[in-house]
Amino acid sequence: MKSTKLEIPNKKGHKLQAYLELPANQKPNHYAIFAHCFTCNSTLGAVKNISRALTQHGFGVVRFDFTGLGRSEGAFAESHFSGNIEDLLSVSDHLAKHYQAPSLLVGHSLGGAAAIVAASKLENIKAVATIGAPATVQHVTHLFSHGLEEVKEKGEVEVNIGGRPFKIDQEFVADFGKTDLPKITKELRKPLLIMHAPFDQIVGVENAHQLYHNAHHPKSFISLDQADHLLTESRDSAYAGNMIGSWVQRYFEPVEHAMPDPEGEQLVGHLNLVEDHFTTSIQTKRHAFIADEPGSVGGDDFGPSPYEFLNAGLAACTAMTLKLYAERKKWDLREVFVYITYSKKHSDDLKLDLDEPKRLDHLQKKLRFVGNLDTAQRQRLAEIASKCPVHKTLQSEVIIATELLE
Secondary structure, eight states: EEEEEEEEEEETTTEEEEEEOOOOTSSEEEEEEHHHHHHHHTHHHHHHHHHHHHTTTTTTEEEOTTTSTOOOOSSGGSHHHHHHHHHHHHHHHHHHHHHOOEEEEEEHHHHHHHHHHHHHHHHOOOOOEOOOOOOOOGGGGGGGGGHHHHHHHSSEEEEEEEEHHHHHHHHHHHHTTSSSSSHHHHOOOEEEEEEEOOTTTSTHHHEEEEEEHHHOSSSSEOOOOOOOOOOOOOHHHHHHHHHHHHHHHGSSSOOOOOOOOOOTTTOOOOOTTOOOOOOOEEEEEEEEEEEOOOGGGTTOOSSOOOOHHHHHHHHHHHHHHHHHHHHHHEEEEEEEEEEEEEEEEEEETTTTOSSSOOEEEEEEEEEEEEEOOOOOHHHHHHHHHHSSSSHHHSSSSOOOOOOOOO
């Protein structure tokens, strides 16, 4: 996931800090904007994980800090709900001017409410996804209700929200009552995905019910079982991002991934050493996926390891080759199971007589066939399994040419 730092001016002249995440090929098919939760910022783990997942589906994703939050300019008091909407519109304008108009809005918590309202104002937005969003904008005022009376008396006070101090004023408080979110949701008429944790302690799941009830089809709901409001666990945010990426494909025309220069390359892998441990984005013309390492060696376990992908290539090629052979022979082969295990083994353990005994790469392939096959047919299929192209490649002398690109 390629991350590019941006500074986007909003309508008040404040610079919003943003990051543009790109797919491995650096050439997104579509663009999305992520609106973070109330008092959060763009560096929250959930925001980064969801953005990464969306890049796997061909999106370029802008995650940014609302006014007065994170490293964006301005005061928090200016980050009222209307200000959030204006910030979203500014980010959309910036993308349209310098890249491509965004077509997807994703919002977390109050950011989800902001995404719905912003989508109602932007013709270029084709779909909206919310995570733990409130059904009414006023819902968020309970977080600073302890300072409401004091605001009326003093005009501006410092309140504690989630363990952090923020200054709010009367305008900040009043602004949350200006937006009729239920009405806007009813009139949105754009595909809407509502995601919510059943036991969300910050924004109750009844809010998801109200949003879903107010929205018109096409609308969808996905339960984030066992997740908390902030999607603290990486697996929860990765799941949410993958589900959004899969869901939204229904509303976009299929696009073949453009491959990076030089032309003609079949696959690209990309690892961001600054933000990731071993999580590597891989992309072909039509598919995108992730490789990772398990937690035991310092990875995040977001995807199969490199050697598991090697095993997968051998298993898939073996199964496909057996299918073609059995069909040509008109044998009753109905299912094939190919089990692959990679390990390092010593030549002595493999009973190999080498001049210099040593440890070798070892791939164990086990087969199971389902079908009405006699012993001779089963034995012949086992022989054919060793003739699949990937198997032969792995057993041949392979030359890998490495070229450094500028």
